[in-house]
Amino acid sequence: MTAVMTPVMAFALVGVLGVGAQWLAWRLRMPAIVLMLAAGLVIGPVAGLFDPARDIGPIMAPMISVAVAIILFEGGMSLDFHKLGDARAGVRRLIFFGAPLGWLFSALALRHVAGLDWESSAVFGGIMIVTGPTVIAPLLRQARLPRRPSALLQWEAIVGDPIGALAAVLAYEVVLVRHTATSASGAAWELVLGIGFAAALGAAAGYGLARAFRAGKVPEYMKVPGLFALLLAVFALSDHMLHESGLLAVTVMGVAIANAGLPSYDELRRFKEHATVLLVSGVFILMAAGLDLDAVKALDWRAGLFVLAVILVARPAAVALALIGTPVPGRERLLIAFTGPRGIVLVAVAALFGERLAALGVADGRLLGPLAFVLVAVTVVLHGFTLGPLARLLGLGGAEQPGVLLVGATRFTVALAEALKKLEIPVLIADPNHRRLRRARRAGLTAFSGDILSEGAESSVELVAFGMAVAATDNDAYNTLVATDLGPEFGRDNVYQTTRDKEENARHALPATLGGRAFGAAQTAEALEAKMIEGWTIGTSRLTEEFGFDDWRARRPQAVLLGRLGPGGALRFVADEAKVKSAPGTQLIALLPPEAEPAEPEAGKTPAH
Known part of the structure; x- marks a missing residue:
């Protein structure tokens, strides 16, 4: 079908399919992410009814970036340090030890299994730190896990997303130094300055907004609009300083608000959750509808082995080493080790840096986007159907009868x-x-x-x-x-x-x-x-x-x-x-x-x- 949809029709289609897929998944007790991916594939590359690049145009990329920023911000608002409890030690280990180990093991899998060169492997390995809050949240809601493993998976996913994006930025800057005349010291200084600015901006915005709300400087009906306006400003300003640092800034801003003890916090958070349901639905359908099937078909058997290596070796090894010496029981470690679904941030960032690497003359850069989508599709389907049964098998899932x-x-x-x-x-x-x-x-x-x-x-x-x-x-x-x-x-x-x-x-x-x-x-x-x-x-x-x-x-x-x-x-x-x-x-x-x-x-x- 060659008829072009108007942007309004395209937005309506994405909204109806996204919410409809979530409702149908609730009725059928199926993972919603699986149905959303299937809906996007059917209307996009399979039937040709909808092509985001054609029907929405150049605003699609910034629209997805803003949507991901809001999703991460909402996730940050759920990270209340007081509610960590006995998961605190495990969260620290997964973030400070698990993320670097995941970067290393993922890069090794890309180099020795997928066959990519070291430059592409280093950049993509950094992105693979992320485990996808857009996927984890719906899965946790459906699997009804106990508090500690749920907190570990949620914190790792939300905090890991900006860390993974920044790791990719770091690796890309190194590659850029090698391929251009840019000095290594200049690139390192730009990176440190950008990260520091993003963290400081996010913290200042979060605590400043909380202080204004607590002091009654903002009327109730203006709190949510004011919050959204400040969120967009923080994201845009930080991203202007250093690309992808906006994700870190909005995550820090959300965490700051979550730990500020606001009386109106629950109302703000619930509104964000409703907005996030719409955004997650839309982003996944856009991602699937815009897939280039020819690029995916160009992948060889190494791509399949790479996905297996990530699921069965790289992820479990990083989690097992990171949680050594923590009070997290063995059953919970096993569940976390074999639960690592990837989400939209991985696809979006991988496609961006894949294009940049290809422009620098790194031939394997063009493979990052297709590899990212395959990894996301496989892990979403796999964990969508196995998280609940695996948790119950380990004695960690909610009873069949609520x-x-x-x-x-x-x-x-x-x-x-x-x-x-x-x-x-x-x-x-x-x-x-x-x-x-x-x-x-x-x-x-x-x-x-x-x-x-x-x-x-x-x-x-x-x-x-x-x-x-x-x-x-x-x-x-x-x-x-x-x-x-x-x-x-x-x-x-x-x-x-x-x-x-x-x-x-x-x-x-x-x-x-x-x-x-x-x-x-x-x-x-x-x-x-x-x-x-x-x-x-x-x-x-x-x-x-x-x-x-x-x-x-x-x-x-x-x-x-x-x-x-x-x-x-x-x-x-x-x-x-x-x-x-x-x-x-x-x-x-x-x-x-x-x-x-x-x-x-x-x-x-x-x-x-």
Whole structure:
């Protein structure tokens, strides 16, 4: 197809395909990056519907550069030093020892396996330090890793991106000195000055902005626009001083803001996360759509061996040596060693320096772009499908069945936790009052003593292991606060709370943007607790072909239906009985009156304690 799209149509196509691929991946429980790459390849080199260079033109390269800068900045904003905990030593080692070792081993693989000359190997080896925050973030979200390996992979990816770009700059400057009359001392001074300027500019911008926000110098509605404007200015100014140093500047700026203790930090970060989802989608589709298949086809069998050498030798060796002597357990080291997906920064920087090397007369420079894309494509697909299974094989992945977080240790929540536990659903009960947790501990349930919104909970509770949360304390305001705060973490549809005591009064009703979904047939925590004191129990009943939902309801006219566990293992708490599907194998979880009899042999009930 030779028709040229307008830039507006091209942007619309990329946006729809990017977000659509992420949504479809969520529905199919597949790695989103894989679908985005596939979508870009189909509309680009395969079908010829979209060619970024043709349909968008010269603005594509700067647009991708700005997008990568924003992605790195958002990643930097997630790097809070206070949340490192026991991952601190491992992060230092991966950055200060793992990065140079990765550069060395990657360069050796390029030289002796891919067959590139030393100049191209040194430049490309520096770029290969990066492990791609554009890829790692979605994979970590899907695999639900424990805190320490997740932090190690995330910090390595985000901090490694600008370091890798600067390593490539350093190697390129050395090559430039050899091929031109530029003095070695002049090139070294330019590099040091550029890196120092980028780091200082990023730190000054981050702390200066945080100070202005804290002092009330910027109104709330101007904070996000002001942040973006300063981000672009920092990136452009630093990149003007030294090419690719802008990535370092914006990363430092993000880290500075993350560690400034801003009251509005969460709102800023969440907005950035939303923007990053769009940018990651767009960048990957643009990258795949603009691929030159002829250049990739020109690669020989050495390219395949090179990719295998990087995945199976260079990456594991660098991680293993870097983490020697750290408290990181062997299973976590193994997971990190065999998890190294590359992302858009690798492709973008490799293509840039490949062109520059070719212009200097380095023949192998033209191979850097195709090699980078092949490495990205293979590692994205490989790790996209294997990270979760590998983590579970090593005992580090989240359970196949996401758990339930119950906030508030009452008779009702303890009985509900026991019923869920019998259905093999992981449960955690959290309560700030240590004495209230005695009943839960006597029942053999996992408990957390403390405020679930505290920093202590962030370092002690693996929230990624849970897919749903129920706030059921006797404090309606606290329940609303918990449900509102955990909404972005779990998803609004997966956060519930007991009905507020005065909700029917318009003067006390809260807007729909606050709190969680209705739970417990719209009964208050006090009413649910009163039923438990009266002798009500929580039981489960399995539906069959002969015993459907209507039969269960006829036998249990007074029962309070709480939730259902589908045949496929999906748990949902019920707010509207009319939407309950009477599928055979479904298990109903209900609050039963004292006189209720078991429905069938499989049914069980948990009495009050």
